[in-house]
Amino acid sequence: ESKTVTLNNGLTMPKVGLGVWKTTPAEASQMVATAIANGYRLIDTAKQYGNEAGVGAGLQKGLAENHLKRQDLFVTTKIFNGDQGDYDKVRSAFNDQLERLQTDYVDLLLLHWPVFNRYNESWRALEDIYKDGQAKAIGVCNFNVAHLTNLLDHAAINPQVNQIEFNPRIHQPETVAFCQGNHIQLEAWSPLGNGQLLTNPVVKQIADKYGKSSAQVELRWELQQGFVVIPKSTHSNRMKENMAVFDFKLDADEMEAIAELDEEKHSIWYDKFKWSGNPEGVEDYIARNE
Ligand code: A2P
Secondary structure, three states, X not given: OOOEEEOOOOOEEEOEEEEOOOOOHHXXXXXXXXXXXXXXXXXXXXHHHOOHHHHHHHHHHHHHHOOOOHHHOEEEEEXXXXXXXXXXXXXXXXXXXXXXXXXXXXXXXXXXXXXXXXXXXXXXXXXXXXXXXXXXXXXXXXXXHHHHHHHHHHOOOOOOEEEEEOEOOEOOHHHHHHHHHOOOEEEEEOOOHHHOOOOOHHHHHHHHHHOOOHHHHHHHHHHOOOOEEOOOOOOHHXXXXXXXXXXXXXXXXXXXXXXXXXXXXXOHHHHHHHHHOOHHHHHHHHHHOO
């Protein structure tokens, strides 16, 4: 089984990466260096996480200590909601992001949220960033079918990736089907549902059968549906565990048993976002809820 996927523009992307949401720059730096030593090649950050400089330092450390080259890594960051909607603002904010990350390109640049009335103009900037080689692929996060349909109507370059909240509790089936039908690679954030299903007896029983952990079973369930996954862990042993998911396969009954853990709800962020329509409002909302 391949440990990478090929995006609709031909770029190769690892199937498992490290997410660094909710970590300080110092933590992120340490995590990124440790992850690279543990074989991680995909690192996912965002301006909104406030740790890009830490990630940049961790990348440098990881590259030096493991005798790797920049092109061995796949670095993702995201455009901040408050920078969206103005072509020049997106481009200059992104240049600052590259500086913090200590690199002259990212492998994947994403719009962090579908900011009402702003994402099409933001996308125009991403298309030029892509053409200029400052991003090897471009995409979006948290876009639903309505957002994607609108974006595809205006875009010259279709997104390569949609990163959404996806785990056994949150499925978003319409968005998943739309992306699969339009060659948009799906990527799962919070693939472990923030750890909430790690003690679930259904998951545990399947894990025991394979001599695997509940976390590994959840990641496997997502990988088998074609997702790229970016579990976050600050612990080296858990990072290794989350990478060791290519030596077993869930059968159809097990896939279904885990699918039944669906709580048929969308991410709380989507619901809040629907009526917000205001990028600062979303930032405030996220800040209040962290
Ligand atoms: P920690 O960082 O202390 O290891 P998600 O990526 O879905 O948001 O989940 C991240 C949460 O799951 C974090 O709290 C992380 O804790 C925990 N976690 C990550 N990997 C594992 C694992 N293999 N086993 C148990 N908990 C894990």
